[in-house]
Every structure is written in structure tokens, then in C-alpha cells.
Amino acid sequence: ILLLAPAVGNLEIAWIGASILGAIDEGYQARFLPRGAPDYFDWNDVVLNAIGAAVGVVIVVTFTRIARRPLRHPAGLRWAIAVAAVVIALVVAPPVWSPFFETTPGGRLFHRLTASEATVVLTVIYALVMTVRRISQPRDPASPARPR
Numbered sequence: 001i002l003l004l005a006p007a008v009g010n011l012e013i014a015w016i017g018a019s020i021l022g023a024i025d026e027g028y029q030a031r032f033l034p035r036g037a038p039d040y041f042d043w044n045d046v047v048l049n050a051i052g053a054a055v056g057v058v059i060v061v062t063f064t065r066i067a068r069r070p071l072r073h074p075a076g077l078r079w080a081i082a083v084a085a086v087v088i089a090l091v092v093a094p095p096v097w098s099p100f101f102e103t104t105p106g107g108r109l110f111h112r113l114t115a116s117e118a119t120v121v122l123t124v125i126y127a128l129v130m131t132v133r134r135i136s137q138p139r140d141p142a143s144p145a146r147p148r
Contacts, residue, residue, distance in 0.1 A: 001056025011060060015053050015129050019122065022049025043118035044111075050125050057129050061136040082123045089119035 004014035023046045030041045095116045101109040113121070 001053050001060055005056075005060045005064070011057050011133050012130065014060075015050075015057050015126070018053035018056065019046070019050040022046055022053070025049070041115075043113040043115060047113060047118050047121050047125075050122050054125050054129050054132075057132055061132055082126055086119050086123050090116045 001011075001014050001018050004017050005011055008014055008017070026042050026045050026049075095114055101111055104110050
């Protein structure tokens with residue numbers, strides 16, 4: 001985020017780009033660096049990469065002026081895209097009803113996210129990123145004050 005945000009000038013696009021790069025990295029690891037389970041795409045790592053990118057957004061909002069640029073697209077369009085992504089994920093990779101926890105070789109309990117679970121979690125993280133982005137926007141003095 002710290003490199004993408006200044007390059008693209010938009011925190012939303014920077015977060016989406018960083019999250020996509022994390023997913024591409026996981027795809028590369030699943031395809032070319034199998035770790036015991038061939039073709040295992042680790043959705044947990046994709047979500048953790050998105051969380052790291054969201055932390056980067058908070059840092060950028062706190063310490064730079066990039067977040068103070070006006071938003072270009074209405075919130076309704078962004079939400080429509082997010083909901084469409086969740087619906088597509090649920091259709092393409094429906095939830096798998098299996099035991100919630102699996103046991104790792106080291107004996108620890110672990111929950112492996114499915115694609116549909118990961119998409120829902122990513123949408124929630126996206127909503128949080130956009131909330132931080134909206135809060136960081138300067139208020140227009142001509143607009144009426146919002147009730148608290």
C-alpha cells in the first residue's frame with residue numbers, strides 16, 4: 001500500500017491491487033511451490049494479505065494527504081461490485097460443510113477458509129477500508145452538518 005497508494009493516487013484501488021497481488025502470490029505458491037498438499041490454494045493467507053493491506057491504508061490515511069483526495073465513484077457502485085463478488089464466489093465455490101476445525105500435523109486446531117468464506121471476509125475488510133477512507137475525507141464547509 002505504501003508504494004501503490006502514491007503511484008495510483010487512490011486508496012481503494014491500492015488496497016484492491018495489493019489484495020490481488022497477494023492472491024496471485026498464493027496462486028503461484030500453490031502451483032509451483034507445493035507444500036505437502038498439491039493444488040492447495042491458501043485462502044487464509046489471501047485474507048491475511050488483505051488485512052495487512054488494510055493496515056497499510058490506515059497508515060497512509062494517518063500520515064499522508066493521499067486519502068484527502070475526493071472519491072470518484074459513488075458508494076452504491078462500490079457496494080454493488082462487492083455484493084456481486086460475494087454472489088459469484090458463492091455460486092462458483094459454494095460453502096463446504098465439513099468440520100469447522102482440522103488438526104494440523106503439529107496437533108493444533110485450524111480452520112481452513114473456503115473460497116466463499118474468504119470472499120465474505122474480504123468484503124467485510126473492503127467495507128472497513130472504505131469506512132476509513134470516507135472518514136478521512138475533508139468536510140465540505142458548504143454542506144449541512146450531519147447530526148451526531
